[in-house]
Amino acid sequence: MKKILFLIPFFMLQCCLFGQNIKRLGLEGSYGFIIPHSRELKPLSQTNPLGINLHYQNLNSSLKNWKNCNCFHYMGLQISYHNFGNPEVLGSATSLTGTFEPIIWQKNKWTFSLLSGLGLSYLNRIYDEVSNPENVFFSSHLSFLIYLTPKIEYSLTQDWGLNASISYNHISNGGQSQPNKGINYPMGSLGLVRYFQRKIFPIYEKDKISRNWMYYFESGFSTREGKDGREPNISVVFGTIKPLSSINGIGGGLELNKDFSLEVNENRIEALIPAPYIAHHFIFGKIDFSQRMAFYTHKPMGYNDYVLYQRYVLGYKLLNHLTLGIGLKAHGHIAEHMDLRIGWKF
Template identity: 35%
Template sequence: MLAVNYSDRPKLVFVTLVLTIFLSASLMAQNENGVSANPLVFGVHGYYGMIIPHAAAITDVSHTNPRGFEFNLALHLTSEEVWKYCFCYPRLGAALHYVDFANRDVVGSAISLYPYIEPFIGAGQRVSIGFRLGAGFSYQTTIYDEISNPLNKFFGSHYAFIALMNGSVNYRISDKVIGRMTLSYNHISNGGTVKPNYGINYPMLGFGVDYVFNPYDFEHREKDRGVVLNPDRERFDFSLFFSGRESEYFKRWYGVYGVWGGYSMMVGRVSAFYAGAELVSDQLVRKSVSQAFLDGITDELPDHLRFSLLGGHELVFGRFIFSQYAGFYLYSPAKARNAWYQRYGLMYRFAPSLWIGVNAKSHYHVIDFIDLRLVRSF
């Protein structure tokens, strides 16, 4: 029989969601006649960088210079509806990203596939500036092994996520050829589902060329700040979410379940302030405190539930919400790694008042888990 690794389930869900969002957004990018007027762009870029030694456990294997390349395919969106959101013309695309960490026996290399959005300032001009955000799926060739590869605490699993942001300066050589210089910050992690998982952070400098198959004369449009993009200025959320974590000690996968409530208030065209609370039942924490009590390490059996308050910021782009929250524990008898944490999320509205999303919880540079959630808004 085929063995199923249950710790890979959250990863598969995440990738499915990202691809669904990408395909939906691509369909929305068509004009009213159903015919896409968006230029198709293909790019080839090369990169060279460094590894940031963000924890003592990976410092000894962080002194190399990664190098890699990337293939990009994107639509450069041109509609007036898109312009209204950012007063810019963004690209919506996908990239195949390869990086060799210049230590093949210990750290190896990674190949990633990720969708991205990349707003451009000055699209169509001789010089333009782009800002890219992307997240997707990554495969690592070399991972941690207690006996044969104990130094690689970056990766505990072959399968992980990649998240990145970059800025680029683009020079139009001709109508169809664009030169590009990029500074990027990249992060690969399995989201805490398989340990060890310190993750790897590697900034890179890149140069490349983009080819435009159907050049387009970008229309100059006025910035009308009076346009109301999000008529619903307030929103109440109720959410159920789940995830999973693997324990090195117990050698199995444990579920994480939670409920969430919050309030969002628009304070600009696309910006909103957010306040909320969450209650989390982490079955790995429950098992850990129970085992410590049974082994006589502790005299008490603390509650594994954790209750937190959160606050933060949202970017609201129609059906999409990008969020960044900070949370702190009000109730945590089983002490957490730190007193406060961060959350980063993406939600997509697939029906009136119904959203599906992914959200990553981390304590500083260490990701606890990435959850999948269903949200009902009021």
């Protein structure tokens, strides 16, 4: 988990290198529901989470910062409290996340943006085989929170705005302890925004996007609980991307995964898991968020009953070719583990 923690300030570093032109503070109230992504979770998914979010953001309108994303974007910190409506079993989550929010569309007083966040949650009620055996959503007090939030805002005055959003939230411990079904809960929110500094955006021309196929090599590393303690889990990826627009691309490739925590009968080659995949990419300058759908062509006996899995990867281009990021592997709504990713684009 410590290997992942440094990525939150890393992705936020760009907002602190230069002077911030626009600063704002937002307060939102949220209401949602829990998705029962397996049969055993249905009895626990009959409540409606309530939440409150406090969000501080900066937008740097310099040309250099614009080129990082090919768009104007906010970066900031959000503190949230979500009560799952079942205090004895599920309790609540108190979270601190780093956020990235590119502006997708703006006209007159209306703004549409796409907020994403990654950070840590403290869960006050977790699984315990004696005192809380029903809670198979999460088993560690400290877990990860990831969310994606389309948001629309209306400017009431120069200093105040009103926004509405729908967020998809996921909390799990990244496979560091079991049980770890993970909790998925969409929420609708209404909020107010107070601007402390607000200026008219300058006009920049977008960089021309190459429509040529690009290729990349990527490797992922994490650890998982095995028979003899924590064991390495390593993956190697060969992939390609074709940009379709300034923010969208498609692609595919092959992932080879070697999980040393899996038991084998004769030799370790049995734990090699090859999986071809197709992918969609949200590309914001140096930031690439890919959603991959992979097909198991081989896996060890007893590993799982799934034919497909998803891999979500958030990467940041450090240099012209070098990328660093994090990945999440999931089967449907069930997260399996998170890992650290390093790649090289050609």
